[in-house]
Amino acid sequence: MRLGLCCLFVEEDIRFRTTTASALSKLNRNQRADKLRTLAKQNAASLYAAIDYCANHGIGCFRVNSQILPLKTHPELGYHTDLLGAEIIGAFRRCGELARRTDTRISFHPDQFVVLSSPKGRVVENSLAELEYQAEVAEWIGADVINVHGGGGYGDKRAALERLASAIGDLSERARSRLTLENDDRTYTPRDLLPICVQIGLPLVYDVHHHRCHRDNLDVETATKRAIDTWNREPLFHVSSPRDGWRSDNPRSHSDYIDLRDFPSFWDELDITVEVEAKAKELAVRKLKTALERRTKRNAAQASQLSTSDRMG
Numbered sequence: 001m002r003l004g005l006c007c008l009f010v011e012e013d014i015r016f017r018t019t020t021a022s023a024l025s026k027l028n029r030n031q032r033a034d035k036l037r038t039l040a041k042q043n044a045a046s047l048y049a050a051i052d053y054c055a056n057h058g059i060g061c062f063r064v065n066s067q068i069l070p071l072k073t074h075p076e077l078g079y080h081t082d083l084l085g086a087e088i089i090g091a092f093r094r095c096g097e098l099a100r101r102t103d104t105r106i107s108f109h110p111d112q113f114v115v116l117s118s119p120k121g122r123v124v125e126n127s128l129a130e131l132e133y134q135a136e137v138a139e140w141i142g143a144d145v146i147n148v149h150g151g152g153g154y155g156d157k158r159a160a161l162e163r164l165a166s167a168i169g170d171l172s173e174r175a176r177s178r179l180t181l182e183n184d185d186r187t188y189t190p191r192d193l194l195p196i197c198v199q200i201g202l203p204l205v206y207d208v209h210h211h212r213c214h215r216d217n218l219d220v221e222t223a224t225k226r227a228i229d230t231w232n233r234e235p236l237f238h239v240s241s242p243r244d245g246w247r248s249d250n251p252r253s254h255s256d257y258i259d260l261r262d263f264p265s266f267w268d269e270l271d272i273t274v275e276v277e278a279k280a281k282e283l284a285v286r287k288l289k290t291a292l293e294r295r296t297k298r299n300a301a302q303a304s305q306l307s308t309s310d311r312m313g
Helices: 021-025 029-056 086-102 121-141 157-168 190-200 208-213 220-228 265-269 281-312
Strands: 002-006 061-064 105-108 145-149 179-182 236-239 273-276
Touching (some): 002 105, 002 281, 021 029, 029 061, 029 086, 086 105, 105 273, 121 145, 121 157, 179 190, 190 220, 208 220, 208 236, 220 265, 265 281, 273 281
Parallel strands (some): 002 061, 002 273, 061 105, 105 145, 145 179, 236 273
């Protein structure tokens, strides 16, 4: 099992830079291009540092921020990747080489405006453009997951999921082959999504926190097994803990750290990636990693004691 760090750092001096449409629109065309190239170059260097950090701290996966290329698909200010030039694209490719060399998995999780099930054609069109951009970068850096939610139910979840399946058919192979679908905490449970995942060959990213917030008739163990069955590569799951506890009015908000009780114990022995969605970022991953190692040692010691008792008995 490997743990994953999501996008940002709170303690390490590794930062990803972006800009706003308002700031960029005040520049002339050449200035915009220079600004975007500068940001992309800095972000490639930061991504290299992030992968290196993960590799040196036993963190097996890094999720890349969707704005790694700022405003890439903005309707007025968007741009083609040719603007970056071979040197910057080469810097991203070196990130992929480092990830492969250190066996660090790379993933994407597009922003909430990516909604393939929307009844609005423009929303779907923009979503497809965003996925194609992330797939291009994913190809450079060797990312194998671009994970999305099902979106809204719009009063008819079956029809919404049919629209989602149709939209997926419009993706390129490099985007389609990396796409995954995740259960959410308000609309789509694992039971809702598993049939379409099986139908169109889409892996399910099982989020156990979301499932506990928005339940169906599957227990965690069953949902885990059925999610694993949808994957043709190492499964990727999510874990988080509620900020104010499970008895709070809103258990959906993420805590700074992971309560070990929220990490299913039977996951410890699975060959999966678990992205840690916690506000304390790398600190939370490192703390959870230590807690899991202690739990594994404790369980092994208890099993050894039982085995000894059986032999003596």
